[in-house]
Amino acid sequence: MEEHSPPQHYLRHETRREMIAAAAIAVILEKGAAALRTRDVAARVGINISTLHFHVATKSDMLRLVAETVRTAFEALLPPLPDPDRPAPDQLRAEVQAYHDSLRDRPELAACFAQLTQIAPSEPAIGALIEDFTRNWCARYVEILTLGRAQGSFRANLAPLPTALMITGALTAFGPRGPGGLAQFWPVFTEIERGLQARPKGGM
Amino acid sequence: MEEHSPPQHYLRHETRREMIAAAAIAVILEKGAAALRTRDVAARVGINISTLHFHVATKSDMLRLVAETVRTAFEALLPPLPDPDRPAPDQLRAEVQAYHDSLRDRPELAACFAQLTQIAPSEPAIGALIEDFTRNWCARYVEILTLGRAQGSFRANLAPLPTALMITGALTAFGPRGPGGLAQFWPVFTEIERGLQARPKGGM
DNA sequence: CCATGAATCAATCATATGATTGGTTAGTGG
DNA sequence: CCACTAACCAATCATATGATTGATTCATGG
Incomplete structure (x- = not known):
């Protein structure tokens, strides 16, 4: 073929x-x-x-090569690291936009990444690489969220790590779905954004 | 052994x-x-x-058996279907609690479910089963969210489907993580809850 | 232009793996 | 208690699969 x-x-x-x-x-x-x-x-x-x-x-080597290739390609598509001097909502959107574009333009990356996650049990090196990447990816969101809370653009009671996990989890779900499954991507992000916004005062 | x-x-x-x-x-x-x-x-x-x-x-049969077993066991742990007469926040919490308990008490289920995704490409029946289950699971959240919006407990501008995708996505991320990785489960849910709450009026 | 080594392949190995065949044993209905 | 069948196993098959061996071909630096 x-x-x-x-x-x-x-x-x-x-x-x-x-x-x-x-x-x-x-x-x-x-x-x-x-x-x-x-x-x-x-x-x-x-x-x-x-x-x-x-x-x-060996096949094991090949898998490592694949994992490293995917990781490198992924990282190359990420936006610059969070900048304390720019508005967090913008940076959040840029970060998500970059991920969206990766799903649209290089759907293999996320899909393959998801698949590699599953072979981790028999291929510890892969598991470590994936875990490391995931942690770093999540850390970017933690930074942006922390920044946004300090800037006052996000809720004061926002907990950065759990929120970052929520966001990356929600986004990751779009990985295995093909390029066609992106229809709900922005709607989902819109909901996330709404959930982060600072409230006009007067909790409860 | x-x-x-x-x-x-x-x-x-x-x-x-x-x-x-x-x-x-x-x-x-x-x-x-x-x-x-x-x-x-x-x-x-x-x-x-x-x-x-x-x-x-055949092995293929065995895989189907596994998939059906996991699915059935999972569904048996779910709470009763959404009830229009009960407060949505309670039902949401019950739904999430049930999932949490499944991760705590039957970690095999979610982990195995995640593993099955890697054979789905070569085993269409499995793929269909997984997709079907996921859709149903998501639909439960859609119902609860729709209900909660109508009841006034959730934001009026909440979009049920995207939000449901966000929640299930975030929760799914806890599946492959072992029972030890549940530390951030409730913190994450707390953040989700905060993002859903109706605001005291005065958008923007 | 040729010698050297990197890159390639055909053939083959050893084992893994899903599945079958043919016969044996144990529980059960009559 | 016997006959019958569901449940079981040893042995074996055919193929898949990761890997190796040893020879061959191309490129290139001297």
């Missing part, structure tokens, strides 16, 4: 590794991480299995 | 199927769905592979 441009033999190590990562991601998307086979990846790249093993020692 | 009570031979079809489902769930929890092997399940139940195939025709 794939048309590998005619025997474009003899590519560089790093080039091949990138192609392998891309192919592995595609296979994971189509069949799920549970059905990932080194042979399928090799076939997709258009190389022999032994060639694949030349570039990527 | 497992001590199967001494050769308690000749159990009923349904009994064995339940044992098989339980064993499969345990294996999925320990090694992940990708590493699920019919042999491991049989060994855990304490039966021969051919006996396993006698009760469960």
Whole structure:
């Protein structure tokens, strides 16, 4: 089904590794991480299995490569780190916008990420990488929320960490849903925003 | 490692199927769905592979059995359907409490559910079941939220579906996290609650 | 232009894995 | 208590799968 441009033999190590990562991601998307086979990846790249093993020692290595590739690609799409001097609501929106765009333009990333989450039990290195990324991602929201509370744009009784977990959790749910499932993305974010806003005074 | 009570031979079809489902769930929890092997399940139940195939025709069947078992067990833990005559905030809390308790008392359920998502691509029946369950689960929140808005306990500008997606998304994130990761559960819910509350008037 | 090594492949291995076959045993209805 | 069938198992099959071996080809620096 794939048309590998005619025997474009003899590519560089790093080039091949990138192609392998891309192919592995595609296979994971189509069949799920549970059905990932080194042979399928090799076939997709258009190389022999032994060639694949030349570039990527083991399947476990391949999975690490995929995880690192996805993580790096994801991080490259994130906006600049929170800036204490800009309004938090704007930064929150920018942060969410970046995530939205990643779902729209590179749906493989989040979908693959979700799949990788599941193989963590048998691949501790992957689990650690994912956990680390997730923590960092969440930390960005914690910062923005803390900032916004200090700036007075968010509720004074807002707890940054739980709120950040709520937001990242809600957003993560859009990952596995295909690019079509983005219809409710902004409505969901609008609700989140409403829930954060400072109230005109007079609680209860 | 497992001590199967001494050769308690000749159990009923349904009994064995339940044992098989339980064993499969345990294996999925320990090694992940990708590493699920019919042999491991049989060994855990304490039966021969051919006996396993006698009760469960194929691995695919076994997976469906697992999915249905998890779903049924999950649904059994849910509170009664939303009641238009009770205060929505109470019902919301009851709904969330039930989910919390399921995470605390039956962590296998949510964790296994999450694992099943990785075989969904190659097992459409599983995917459909998961999607269906998720939709129903979300619908419960939609009802409660709609009710609460009508009752005046929630913001008048609250959009039920997006908010329900937000809540279920945020809650789902606690599924894969083990029972230890529940520390932030109630803090997160508290934030959600605060975001829903009707404001004292005077928007903007 | 050739020697060297990086990149490639065909063939093969060892084991894992889902499934089947054919026969054995135990509980049960008559 | 016997016959019948549901439940069970040992042995085996066919294929899938991750990985290796040893030879081959291309690119390139000297």
